[in-house]
Amino acid sequence: MKVLDTTKNFLAIEEKYSLIENSQVAIVSAPYEHTVSYGGGTKYAPKEILGASAYVEFYDDEFDRELCFDIGIAAVKPIKFEKKHGVEALDMIYDQVAELLKMDKFVVTLGGEHSISTAPIKAHFEKYPNMSILHFDAHSDLRDEYENSKYSHASFMARVAEFFPTERITQVGIRAQCKEEADFIKKKKINTYYASAIRRGKHGSNWQKKVVKTLGEEVYVTFDVDYFDPAMMPATGTPEPDGFLYSETLDVFRELIAAGKKIVGFDVVELAPMDNLSHPNLTTARLIYKILNFAFSGK
Numbered sequence: 001m002k003v004l005d006t007t008k009n010f011l012a013i014e015e016k017y018s019l020i021e022n023s024q025v026a027i028v029s030a031p032y033e034h035t036v037s038y039g040g041g042t043k044y045a046p047k048e049i050l051g052a053s054a055y056v057e058f059y060d061d062e063f064d065r066e067l068c069f070d071i072g073i074a075a076v077k078p079i080k081f082e083k084k085h086g087v088e089a090l091d092m093i094y095d096q097v098a099e100l101l102k103m104d105k106f107v108v109t110l111g112g113e114h115s116i117s118t119a120p121i122k123a124h125f126e127k128y129p130n131m132s133i134l135h136f137d138a139h140s141d142l143r144d145e146y147e148n149s150k151y152s153h154a155s156f157m158a159r160v161a162e163f164f165p166t167e168r169i170t171q172v173g174i175r176a177q178c179k180e181e182a183d184f185i186k187k188k189k190i191n192t193y194y195a196s197a198i199r200r201g202k203h204g205s206n207w208q209k210k211v212v213k214t215l216g217e218e219v220y221v222t223f224d225v226d227y228f229d230p231a232m233m234p235a236t237g238t239p240e241p242d243g244f245l246y247s248e249t250l251d252v253f254r255e256l257i258a259a260g261k262k263i264v265g266f267d268v269v270e271l272a273p274m275d276n277l278s279h280p281n282l283t284t285a286r287l288i289y290k291i292l293n294f295a296f297s298g299k
């Protein structure tokens with residue numbers, strides 16, 4: 001499998017830490033964008049995230065280590081979708097993630113729009129049949145279809161719910177959905193932590209711990225950056241007010257690790273890079289490296 005070279009890979013690390021055979025982590029770039037409903041640009045996200053990652057420090061003070069040199073991180077060459085979309089595009093992502101999982105890599109998938117997440121979730125679910133899904137997002141993405149597409153970014157979780165046990169899905173930060181989605185959540189017993197309920201204190205001061213309690217031992221994370229407050233993350237297609245900040249979000253991962261639970265893989269989607277505004281790209285790159293630090297905290 002071909003990887004990006006030192007100038008273009010994650011953290012811009014030298015070859016011996018970023019060849020596929022030397023790396024425990026593989027980063028998949030899925031620059032897929034087909035069903036934009038508001039602002040566009042997610043197809044540029046993987047390249048911009050990798051570019052910004054060159055400015056992320058290797059050292060993490062919380063873990064007192066330079067994780068990248070301990071585990072190795074390979075960035076695989078981006079998937080070329082050309083004219084392919086819908087199921088065909090998802091199959092391409094699935095094949096690459098499944099192949100890397102077979103090689104025992106920890107896989108991180110970069111979107112693209114949120115519809116891509118169905119593919120890595122399916123591949124991880126086959127390897128980790130007991131896993132839970134932890135879904136950060138402003139939207140629940142449970143519309144059966146949106147703008148005549150079953151594979152819209154607004155329907156991705158509805159597709160996941162067709163093959164994944166819904167009571168094992170936990171959503172955090174939701175603040176924009178239609179009634180059909182709210183009804184579906186109740187009927188299918190999805191654990192949804194609405195932004196307003198968190199802010200109103202409905203889940204107490206340590207809401208992060210409550211979120212973690214709903215999860216099993218193995219956790220797959222799907223992270224839509226529009227979960228964050230638009231003040232810190234304006235670079236996304238459908239920004240919604242009343243979002244979350246960085247540190248309170250990391251506390252979810254801290255509770256997860258404290259509870260002895262394990263992150264088995266993750267994806268980060270919906271970054272739509274903006275001209276002349278670099279901090280959203282850097283924030284996303286830092287988030288990815290930080291989640292890796294949590295995922296490998298015990299190793």
Ligand SMILES: [Mn+2]
Nearest residue numbers: 138139224226
């Ligand atoms: Mn969203």
